Amino acid sequence: MAIFNRDSEDEVARGARAIVVHAETHGADRRDSDARLEEARGLALAIGIDVRAAQSFRVRDRKPATLFGSGQVEQIATLARQDDAELIIVDNNLSPVQQSNLEKACEAKVIDRTGLILEIFGERAATNEGRLQVELAHLDYQAGRLVRSWTHLERQRGGFGFLGGPGETQIEADRRMIRDRMAKIRRELDQVTRTRGLHRARRQRAPWPVIALVGYTNAGKSTLFNRMTGADVMAEDLLFATLDPTMRQIALPGLDKAILSDTVGFVSDLPTQLIAAFRATLEEVLAADIIIHVRDIAHPDSEAQRDDVLDVLGELGVAGEGALARDGEASEPVPMIEAWNKLDLLDAEGREHARELAARRDDVVILSALTGEGVPDLQRAVSARLTAGATTHRLEIPLSDGAAVAWLHEHGEVLGSHMEDDHMIVDARLSASALARFKKRQGEGDPTASDA
Known part of the structure; x- marks a missing residue:
């Protein structure tokens, strides 16, 4: 990939020996320092960096010159020398001056959280x-x-002319x-x-509903995508395993066709450059009829990860106040279902507690994408949401068109039927999209539809 590099030695090489440090500021983070360090270690391992040590430092006041205090900078330098580290990963965002000063003080290359995530995205x-x-x-x-x-x-290129x-x-x-x-x-x-x-x-003209999978990185979106579609999208226990959106056709109870979209995983402190750059990709979420928010319910910071995802969705105009419709006008947020994933990693007590919490809400489904447990419940819940606006219609169908009646049974709810002359009158409960597809299917012989 043609990334503009400062110098060849400025690139992050696979297998580089590194230490990870984090500046912990009281009240500035929604998760504990151990979880942050573990996530930073995972980010580094995602591109093959050899993490030798990880340590968090309590920072009372962020220093404009180095972020850390002078004594802490000395400790970081000592730690890097002890572990023979050629790279120091700071799990915070650094200013250019802070990055430069830390490199001079520690005599090692320094990258911050944004730089690390960009390296991962560049490789994936x-x-x-x-x-x-x-x-x-x-x-x-x-x-x-x-x-x-x-x-x-410091060099300058010569000007043009005698007085250039x-x-x-x-x-x-x-x-x-x-x-x-x-x-x-x-x-x-x-x-x-x-x-x-x-x-x-x-796709909207089709009109098939679009379902978008979103969630924190490594929450299990791609595993769930594969489970629901039978696809073989890369799904590993690896941060940012999926970067490019993938779409597949699926069938749901009462819906013959829907489009399921797997999107890039979110992460805390997602660089603003990436949100802007990936906006075209993430706008697939904005076009969705429903969002499945996949959460790793077994993760100790599951709630904080949920908040991080909602923050990014809010920036995109999908969730929260100021949510946007497809035409850009203010509207209700896109409907969302939370899929509490990785049920298989919970013990019996944890499972029972999760079920108790989920029972208090009507927008939560507990499942394991790995084993398939609970996935049918999710499919039924999504179908119920997508068909929630269904209304009853009276349809006239030729007696010879038995396939049309079968289609209505498959894609809607047939409430009753009777024959009149040379046609059948069917009362069916259909969503707006299903009714439109039925009329399109009938072609020139469009049935007459009216509210029953």
């Missing part, structure tokens, strides 16, 4: 769209860090190169967005 993006989105995010991130590690930036002056500095030239490349990528992504929009509009 499989489609051209995904690679473009990652490169755009990476360039946006690097543009603010040109002052760091650029030993050649000092000319363009190297840093200005590099910034211009980044701006030009970003503009080119945005044009290409605009085309991707238009194409995706056309596909989305075509």
Whole structure:
């Protein structure tokens, strides 16, 4: 992938020896420091980094120069030397100055949480769209860090003519190169967005309901996707195993066809560059008729992860106040069902507690995507939500069209029927989309539909 790099030695190599450190600020995080460190370790392992040690530091006041206090910086440097670490991963977002100062003090390469996530996305993006989105995010991130590690930036290019002056500095030239490349990528992504929009509009005209899987990274979305579709999407115990959206056709009780979409996993402190770059992909969620929020109910920070996902959905205009409809107007949020996954990892007491909590809500289904337990319950719950607006219609069907009656039994609820002359009168409860599909199926022989 053509990522703009500062220097060859500035890249993060697989197998690099590293330590992970986290600055813990009182009241600034919704999860405990051990969970944060474990997640950061998982992020590093996701791209093959050899994590030698991980430690959290309580920071009373964030230092503008180094984030950590001077004594803590010395401890980090000592820890890096003891473990022969060539890389220090700071599980916080650093300013360019903080990153540079920490590198000088510790005599090792330093990357922050945003840089680490960008490295993962850069390695995992499989489609051209995904690679473009990652490169755009990476360039946006690097543009603010040109002052760091650029030993050649003091040079200036000569001006033109006798009185041309000092000319363009190297840093200005590099910034211009980044701006030009970003503009080119945005044009290409605009085309991707238009194409995706056309596909989305075509699906809406079908009209088949769209179901979007969202959730914290490693919550089990791809495993559930495979379970519901019979597909073989990459599903591993690995953070950010899925980056590019995948769609498959599925059948649900009362619905012959629906589109299930697997999306990129969310994470706490998701870099703003990535939210912006992946907006075209995440807008698949905005176009959904219903969202399945997959949660790892066995994770100790399941509630905090839930809040992180809802925060990102809120930024996209999908959930919470100010939710957007497909036409961009304010509307009710997209309906959402929580799938409490990884039931198989809970002991008997944990299972009972989870069931008690779920019983108090009508938007929760407990399941194990790995074993399949509870998945039929989820399918019925999604179908019930999608057909909740169904109304009863009286339909006239030719006596010779027995297949139409069978279709109504399969895709709706037939309440009654009787014969009149050369046709059958059927009272059926159908969703708006099912009624539209039935009329389309009948073609020129459209039945007459009216409220029964």
